[in-house]
Amino acid sequence: MELDEMKNAWLALDRQLERQEALNLATFRGTRLDRVRASLRPMLIGRIVQIGAGALLALMFAPFWIEHLAVPHLVVIGASLHLYALMTIIGGARDIYLIRRIDYAAPVLEIQQRLTELRAWLLRSAPVFGVAGCFIWVPFVLWAFIVLFGADIYAHAPEVVYWLLVSSAVPLAAMLLVLR
Numbered sequence: 001m002e003l004d005e006m007k008n009a010w011l012a013l014d015r016q017l018e019r020q021e022a023l024n025l026a027t028f029r030g031t032r033l034d035r036v037r038a039s040l041r042p043m044l045i046g047r048i049v050q051i052g053a054g055a056l057l058a059l060m061f062a063p064f065w066i067e068h069l070a071v072p073h074l075v076v077i078g079a080s081l082h083l084y085a086l087m088t089i090i091g092g093a094r095d096i097y098l099i100r101r102i103d104y105a106a107p108v109l110e111i112q113q114r115l116t117e118l119r120a121w122l123l124r125s126a127p128v129f130g131v132a133g134c135f136i137w138v139p140f141v142l143w144a145f146i147v148l149f150g151a152d153i154y155a156h157a158p159e160v161v162y163w164l165l166v167s168s169a170v171p172l173a174a175m176l177l178v179l180r
Helices: 003-067 072-100 108-149 158-167 169-179
Strands: none
Touching (some): 072 108, 108 158, 158 169
16 A cells, blocks of 8 residues: 555545534534523423413403502502512513524523523522512412402501511511522
8 A cells, every 4th residue: 555545534534423423413512402402492482381370470460550540558469569570571571582682592601601692591580589579479369359259458558568567577577588
């Protein structure tokens, strides 16, 4: 075998090895990205459901406080529930936006940056939803008593509402302890 033939054979082997490495890298990257995409899918579906639920709640609570504009405490109850529903819609939409911004064909570093951005947003927004969740059940209970039974607890026994609000401090304290 001559030197030129040997060089050509080595070049052919080198090209074949480069193609094989590129194929292996693409396969490896594809499976890793498929796992990332699959792990984000339940979160995406959950946020779509969250937006739908928030929209239904907003449509349910808005007419309540609009109908009771003459009664300030009913406006506060309805508006706080309506604002919480809007908060769930906006939070879910932001999550979907951040998930959809991930371009799985981009370089790995860019994908990691997008995932880090999503994780940072979730870590910043979770305490806000947690604090709101500690208190939003009180107006919901008051609203439910008004709608279902026609009983305005605040009008008849405001001290019960104050105790309900004070009892919200227990889950709030527990949440703050966990956050620390």
